[in-house]
Amino acid sequence: MLTFFQHGIRRLFDLADAGFNRVFGQTCNPLHQLGALSFYFFWLIVVSGLYLYIFFETSATAAYESVEYLTHEQWYLGGVMRSLHRYASDAFVVTMTLHLIREFAFNRYRGARWFSWVTGVPLLWLAFASGIGGYWLVWDKLAQYIAVTTAEWVDWLPIFTKPMARNFLSQAYLSDRFFSLLIFLHIAIPLMLLLAMWIHIQRITLARTNPSRTLAIGTLCALLAVSLVRPALSQGGAANLDIAVSVINLDWFYLLTYPLLEVWSAGGLWLLLGGLTLVLTILPWLPPAKKAPVAVVDPDNCNGCRRCFADCPFEAITMQAHSKRPGFEEAVVNQSLCASCGICAGSCPASTPFRSIEDLVSGIDMPQLKIKELRLKTKVALEQLTDDVRILVYGCDHATDVKAVQNSGVAALSLPCIGMLPPSFLDYVLQEGSASGVFITGCAGGDCYFRRGNTWTDQRIDGQREPVLRARVAREQIRILWTGLLQKKELTKKIEDFRVSLKAVGHD
Amino acid sequence: MIKLGQFAGQLIAYTLFAVTIGYFSASPAYVRLAPDQAVVKLSFSHAGQSVGDCYERSDEELAKLAPNMRERVVCPRERHAVSVELSLDGKLMYRETLQPSGMSRDSASSAYRRFTVKAGRHFLKVQLGDRSPEEGYTSVLEQYVELVPGQVLVIDFDEGISNFILK
Ligand code: HEM
Numbered sequence: 001m002l003t004f005f006q007h008g009i010r011r012l013f014d015l016a017d018a019g020f021n022r023v024f025g026q027t028c029n030p031l032h033q034l035g036a037l038s039f040y041f042f043w044l045i046v047v048s049g050l051y052l053y054i055f056f057e058t059s060a061t062a063a064y065e066s067v068e069y070l071t072h073e074q075w076y077l078g079g080v081m082r083s084l085h086r087y088a089s090d091a092f093v094v095t096m097t098l099h100l101i102r103e104f105a106f107n108r109y110r111g112a113r114w115f116s117w118v119t120g121v122p123l124l125w126l127a128f129a130s131g132i133g134g135y136w137l138v139w140d141k142l143a144q145y146i147a148v149t150t151a152e153w154v155d156w157l158p159i160f161t162k163p164m165a166r167n168f169l170s171q172a173y174l175s176d177r178f179f180s181l182l183i184f185l186h187i188a189i190p191l192m193l194l195l196a197m198w199i200h201i202q203r204i205t206l207a208r209t210n211p212s213r214t215l216a217i218g219t220l221c222a223l224l225a226v227s228l229v230r231p232a233l234s235q236g237g238a239a240n241l242d243i244a245v246s247v248i249n250l251d252w253f254y255l256l257t258y259p260l261l262e263v264w265s266a267g268g269l270w271l272l273l274g275g276l277t278l279v280l281t282i283l284p285w286l287p288p289a290k291k292a293p294v295a296v297v298d299p300d301n302c303n304g305c306r307r308c309f310a311d312c313p314f315e316a317i318t319m320q321a322h323s324k325r326p327g328f329e330e331a332v333v334n335q336s337l338c339a340s341c342g343i344c345a346g347s348c349p350a351s352t353p354f355r356s357i358e359d360l361v362s363g364i365d366m367p368q369l370k371i372k373e374l375r376l377k378t379k380v381a382l383e384q385l386t387d388d389v390r391i392l393v394y395g396c397d398h399a400t401d402v403k404a405v406q407n408s409g410v411a412a413l414s415l416p417c418i419g420m421l422p423p424s425f426l427d428y429v430l431q432e433g434s435a436s437g438v439f440i441t442g443c444a445g446g447d448c449y450f451r452r453g454n455t456w457t458d459q460r461i462d463g464q465r466e467p468v469l470r471a472r473v474a475r476e477q478i479r480i481l482w483t484g485l486l487q488k489k490e491l492t493k494k495i496e497d498f499r500v501s502l503k504a505v506g507h508d
Numbered sequence: 509m510i511k512l513g514q515f516a517g518q519l520i521a522y523t524l525f526a527v528t529i530g531y532f533s534a535s536p537a538y539v540r541l542a543p544d545q546a547v548v549k550l551s552f553s554h555a556g557q558s559v560g561d562c563y564e565r566s567d568e569e570l571a572k573l574a575p576n577m578r579e580r581v582v583c584p585r586e587r588h589a590v591s592v593e594l595s596l597d598g599k600l601m602y603r604e605t606l607q608p609s610g611m612s613r614d615s616a617s618s619a620y621r622r623f624t625v626k627a628g629r630h631f632l633k634v635q636l637g638d639r640s641p642e643e644g645y646t647s648v649l650e651q652y653v654e655l656v657p658g659q660v661l662v663i664d665f666d667e668g669i670s671n672f673i674l675k
Contacts, residue, residue, distance in 0.1 A: 023517030030521075090529045145540065148622075155620060161609040162553045163620035169551055169662045170675055222522040226530040235534075244660050246541035249534040259538055 002286060009105035010485075017444065017484055026445035026482060028212045030219075033446065034099035036211040037219065039197065041092040044220070046190070048085035051078070056137070060179040063139045064238040071233060083227030086251070089131050091223060093253040096127060104283070106449065111292055112314060112339040114284035119200045121280050126193040131254040133186040139179075141236030144168075145245040149258050156266035170241045203337060204451070205315050292340030293367040295333045301350040302363035304329030307466050308344035311419070313451035317344060331364055341450035342366040342420030346457075349467050352424040353378070354432075369415065371422070378425065381411035382433040388508040389436045389499050392429050394421050396442040398449035400487045405495055410439075418442035419453025423460045423469035430477055436507040437477045439495055445482045454482050476505055546627045546655035548596070551620040552665035552672075556588035556608055556638040590617035591637045593645070594663070596630050627657040634663055634672050647671045 013031065020029040030037060055078060057066035070078030100120060103109050109117035132150065136143050151165035167178050201207035210216070235249060250258065260269050279286075295308075299322065308331050309317045316337035322328035331344070345351055350363040353375040360372040381392060387409030395402030395414045402412035415421055418440060429435045440457065448454045459465035461478065479498040483490055502508065541547070562583040570578045587608040594602040606617035617638075632653050635645035647665075649672040655661060662675040 020521070023514055023521060025514075086533060087529050090533045091525075094529070152620070152622065161615060162618050163551065165620045165622075166551055166553065166618075169549055169664070170660060172675065218518065218522050219525070222526040223529070226526045230530045230534075232533075242660050244541050244545075244547040244658050246543065246545075246658055247537050247539050249536075250538045251534060252532045253529075259540075262540065 006105055006107060009101060013102060013105055014484055014486060017447075021444060021484075024214070026447070028214045029444070029446065030095075030211075030215055031098070031102065031447075032444065033208065033211045033215060034095045034102060035201075036208045037095040037215065038092055038099060039209040040211050040216055040219070041088045041095060042194070042197070044088040044223070045085055045092065048081045048088065049190075051081045052085060056183075058180060058183050059176045060139055060174055060239075061176075063137060063179070064234065067138050067140075067234060071231065075231065079231050080224070080227050083230075083232040084223055085134070086232040087223045087226050089134065090251065090253045091219065093127065093131065096123065100124075108449065110284045111289040112316070112337050113203075115203045116200060117284050118281055119196065119202075121277060123193065123196050123200060124280075125277070126189055126196055128254060130186070130190045130193055131251075133182060133189060135251065135254070136182055137186055138234050139239045140234035141239060141245055142234075142248055142250070144239035144241060145248050146255070146258075147239070148241075148245075149261055153261055153266045153269060156270055168241055174241060203315055205313050206452075292338075294335050294338040294340065295342070295344050295364050295366055297331050297333060297364050298361050299323050299325075299330055301348075301361050302330050303349070304331070305349055305363075305466075306331075307347040307349065308364050311343050311347040311452070311456055313341065313343060313453075314339050333364070339450060340366065340368070341417040341453065342369065342415065343417055343450060343453055343456060345371060346417075346420040346422050346453075346460075347467065348422070351422040353422075353428040354424060366416065366420065369420070374413075374415075374421075374425070375428075377413055378429060378433065381413055382429065382435055384411050385409060385435070389502050390434075391437045391439050391495060391499060391502070392433070392435045393439040393441065393495065394418065394425075395440075396449070396453065399441060399443045399485055400483060400491050402441060402491070404488055405492050409499060410495055417448070417450040417453040419448070419450065419456045421457065423457075423467055426461070426478060427470050427473050430473060436502045437479060437498055439479045439481070439498055441481045441483065441491060443482065444484045447484070477502065477507060541624060541658065544627050544657055545624050546657060546659045546661065548623045548625055548632075548655075548661045548663065549621065550592075550594050550602065550623070550634065550663045551618075552636075552663075553616045553618040554590055554636070554638065554665045554667070555616040556590045558584055559586040559588055560584040585612045585614035587614055587617070588639055590619075591641070591645070592619060592635065594621075594632075594634045596623075596625060596632055598631070598633075625655065627655045627659070629654050632663075632674075636665065636672070649674075 017029065017031055020031055024030065026032070052070065055066055055070050057063050070082055103117065132146060136146050147168045148165065151168055155163045155165055167173060167175065201209065257269060257273065304319065304322055306319060309319050314337050316334045317331050318334065319329040320332050322330040344364045345362055345366050348363040351371045360375060362371040365371055378392070385408065389409050391410045393402045393405065393410060393412040395412060396418040397414050397416055402414050406412050426438045429438050442454045443449050445454060456465060458480070460467060461469045463469065479494070481491065481494045562581050565580055565582060570580065589605050589607050591605045593600070601623055602621055604619065606619055607613070608617050609615040630653055633650045636647045637643060637645040639646060647670055651674065653661060653674065663672055664675060666673045
C-alpha cells in the first residue's frame with residue numbers, strides 16, 4: 001500500500017523532473033533543491049520581518065494602524081516588505097511540503113536516514129505556528145478569525161483552566177498583555193524553527209542549504225512581482241470582536257485546516273493532525289527497513305588519508321588513532337549512520353584494481369560488493385564483449401537500469417551508488433581490459449540517491465577531488481550521463497552516440 | 509534556439525509559481541457566516557458553592573495543630589459542579605455539567621460555546637445551578653433579544669449580581 005503510493009508519487013516527480021531538467025538544467029532544477037529553497041525562503045522571511053518589526057506597534061489597538069501605514073504610506077518599501085514576508089512564507093510552505101513528499105517518494109527517509117525524517121516532522125508544526133502567528137499580529141478581520149478559531153481549537157486541550165477563547169469574546173475582553181505574548185511568540189517560534197532546521201541537517205555532510213544562484217534570483221523576482229501586482233493587504237478593517245467574521249479570504253497555504261473546525265469538532269481536528277504527525281513520525285519504521293550492509297574498514301589497508309571521512313554523505317565516518325600504526329589515523333564507521341552507499345570505497349586510495357596482490361582488499365569495503373569482486377565482475381563483463389567497439393557501462397541501482405542496454409558491444413555493471421566507483425577502474429578498463437570506452441551513468445545531477453555520488457564522481461574525473469583520475473586516461477574514451485530513473489531511451493541513444501564517436505576517433 | 513526555449517520555459521515556470529502563491533494566499537474566499545446570521549457566545553468562569561459547610565474547630569483541636577496552622581474556621585475546599593442550560597425560542601441549545609477545575613476541585617468551572625443563529629428576534633433563556641443537583645438552577649435569565657446580522661452577543665455570568673448578563 002505504502003509502496004504503491006510511493007511509486008505513484010515517484011512517477012509524477014519523474015515526469016516533472018524531466019520537464020524541469022529540460023528547462024532549468026539538472027543543476028538548477030528546483031525539485032532537486034527543495035530543502036535548500038526552504039532555507040532560502042526562511043532567510044527572506046527573516047530579513048523582511050526584521051524590517052516590518054521596526055515599524056510595528058506592539059499593542060492591539062496600534063498594531064493595525066502601524067501595518068496600514070507600512071502598506072499604504074510606505075508602499076514602495078514597507079508594503080513590498082510586507083508582501084515579500086507573506087509570499088516568501090507561502091513559498092516556504094510549498095517547498096517544505098514538496099520536499100517532504102519527495103523524500104518519501106524517493107525512499108530517502110528510512111534505515112540510517114530516519115533521523116532527518118523524524119527531525120523534519122516538528123518543523124511542520126513550527127512552520128505553521130510561525131505563519132499563523134504572523135497573520136494574528138496584523139489584527140484585522142482575518143486576525144480576528146484566526147484568534148477566535150485558534151483559541152477555540154486550543155481550548156479543546158486541557159491546558160488552560162479558563163478558556164483561551166474568553167480573551168476574544170468581545171472588544172471588552174481584549175487585553176494588550178495577550179497581544180504582547182503573541183508578538184513574543186512570533187519571534188520565539190521562528191527562532192525555534194531555525195534551531196530545529198539546524199538539528200534537521202546534523203546527520204548530513206555538507207547539507208545543501210543554499211539554492212543555485214539562478215533559482216535564488218528567479219524566485220526572488222517572482223515573489224517581488226507578486227508583491228507589486230498583488231500587494232499583501234489587511235482585510236475588513238481593524239479587528240472588531242463585536243462584529244463576527246462573515247466572508248474572509250484565507251491564506252490556504254497556512255489555514256487549509258481551519259474551515260474543518262466549522263464542520264468537525266476541535267477534537268476531530270486534533271485527532272487528524274495528531275494522527276498525521278504520529279504516522280509521519282513512525283513512517284521510517286513502517287515496516288522497518290532491512291539493515292543494509294555496513295562499510296568495513298581494514299586497518300592493514302587504511303593509511304588514515306581521510307578521503308572517506310570527507311566523502312561520506314551521512315557523517316558515518318570518523319577518524320581515530322590507528323589500531324596498528326602509531327602516529328597514523330584510521331577510519332571508523334558508525335554502524336547506525338552508514339547508509340550502505342559505498343562512496344567511501346570509491347574514495348579509498350587502496351581501492352585500485354591495478355594492485356597485484358592476489359587478495360585485493362581495500363582500506364574500506366562494502367560487504368555486498370567488495371572492490372575485489374568489482375574487479376572480477378569488470379573482467380568478466382569485458383570478456384563478453386565481441387564487437388570492434390567495446391563499451392563498459394557503470395551504472396547505479398537507483399537510476400536507469402543499465403543491464404537493460406547490454407549487447408555484444410556493451411557490457412554493464414550496476415553499483416549501489418556510482419560514487420562507489422574508484423576512478424582507477426576507468427584507467428584499468430581502458431588499459432588492461434582494452435575496452436574502447438567507459439560509459440558512466442547514475443542519478444540526475446544534484447539529485448543523487450545518496451546525495452553526493454555523482455558530484456564526487458564528476459570531481460574525481462575532473463581532477464578536483466581525490467582520488468583523481470590519472471592524466472594519462474584519454475577523456476574522449478569516457479562519457480558521463482546523469483539521468484533519472486526509467487530513462488532507457490536516452491541512455492541507449494547516448495551510448496550509441498558514444499559508440500559512433502569512439503569509432504570515429506579510431507578506438508576500435 | 510534551445511536557449512530561447514529554455515528562457516520561455518523558465519518564464520512560464522516562474523509565472524506559474526508566482527500566480528499560485530499570489531492566488532492561494534488570499535483566494536478563494538471562505539464564507540463563515542451567511543449574510544442573515546448572527547453569533548451567540550455563552551462563556552463564563554464561575555466557581556460553584558462549597559460542597560460542605562464551614563466548621564469551627566474546638567480549642568483542643570486547635571492546640572494539637574502547629575501554631576501557624578491554628579485557623580479556627582475551616583471550610584471544605586471542594587466546589588460543586590456548575591450546571592448550565594441555554595435555550596433559544598424554547599429549543600435546547602446546550603446543557604452541560606461543568607466540573608470544577610483544580611487538583612482539589614476547588615476552582616472555577618468554565619464554559620465557552622459559540623452558536624450561529626439566524627438574525628432577528630429571539631427568546632433566550634439561560635440558567636445556571638452552582639449547588640447540589642437537587643437544588644436545581646439557581647440563576648435564570650429570560651429575555652427577548654434582537655440580533656442584527658453579524659452581531660456577536662455575549663452571555664457572561666456576573667459575580668456581582670449572581671446572574672447572567674448580555675453584552
Ligand atoms: C523547515 C522545513 C525544512 C527545511 C528547511 C529542510 C531542509 C533540508 C535540507 C537542506 C536537507 C539536506 C538536503 C541535502 O543536502 O541533501 C534536508 C534533508 C532531508 N529532509 Fe528536510 N527540510 C525541511 C522539512 C522537512 C520535513 C517536514 C521532512 C519530513 C518529515 C524532511 C525530511 C528530510 C529528509 C528525510 C532529509 C534527508 C535526505 C537524505 O538523507 O538524503 N524535511 N532537509
